[in-house]
Amino acid sequence: MANQWNALTALGHDTAEVVQIGPYRIAERFDVALASLAMRRGQDKAFAAAAKKAGVPLPGASTHEAGKVFGAFWATPEMWFVEADFATHEDIVAALKPAFGEAASITEQTDAWVRFDVSGEGLVAVFERLSNLDLATLPDGFASRTVMEHLGVYLIRHSATSVTLYGPRSSAQGLLHALEVTAKSVI
Amino acid sequence: MIINHPILGPRDAQEFVYLGDANLINRPDGTTAGIEAFHDYLYNRDNPAGEHRELWYHEQGDRSWLVVTRNTVTHEITKVELARDVAKAQGRSK
DSSP: OOOOOOOOTSSSOOOOOEEEEETTTEEEEEEEEEEEEOOTTTTHHHHHHHHHHTTTTOOOOTEOOOOHHHHEEEEEETEEEEEEETTTTTSSHHHHHHHHGEEEEEOOOGGGGGEEEEEETHHHHTTTOSSSSSSTOTTTTEEEEEEETEEEEEEEEEEEEEEEEEEEEGGGGHHHHHHHHHHHHHO | EEEEEEEEEEEEGGGEEEEEEGGGGOOOOOOSSSSHHHHHHHOOOOOOSSSEEEEOOOOOTTTTEEEEEETTTTTTEEEEEHHHHHHHHTTTOO
């Protein structure tokens, strides 16, 4: 009998957890591979050319941009987080490294984070209790690091009813708890 | 207190970590500058009542180091720069 080795999700199960609280749906995602991509000094041209060729978007400050294969959001000057489908890009560094060569430093980030997709009408009421960022006034495609429940998380606003969070994987349960408690308090 | 980040706009001071006098950027060469200069860099700080340039780290933001010009009496912030730009302007970046 062949051994079946299944990876556990950040919350410790073999399937992603989905919680529905009133209108709010909090869905764990573990089908996205993640890597940080930092431009090396003086490599501006080679870096931009490589990104274009590989189809990696390089959005401006505080922005997320989806692409055909790779999506990306801005982290800090000259550094981005790159997302890709886990099924096809489990080893995302190996996929990016040949394209960028010596122009970038790339670090695998997939298992360092837990990702929650939060959706529903009236998300502003939830996030105004959790974060400094004013979700109501932010544009679609906004991405930034912020603090929630003392945890450093990346928040991406796709629309007024859809937000993605990346939080520290070791605090996955704590972040989910904060989301649950806050959602319950506003319904 | 709100710090007006040069890239990200106004952000709450709770997102930042304070390091201290911005002169920490100007570390003398320990092998050529002499022990007095290095001692001064390491231990001596001005403590002005008034305008002060200080280093802040945007830990819960884009992780950049900033040079913030702040009045220590009124807490008014008059200037915020990226520390890397300050260093580059001094010809520090190779």
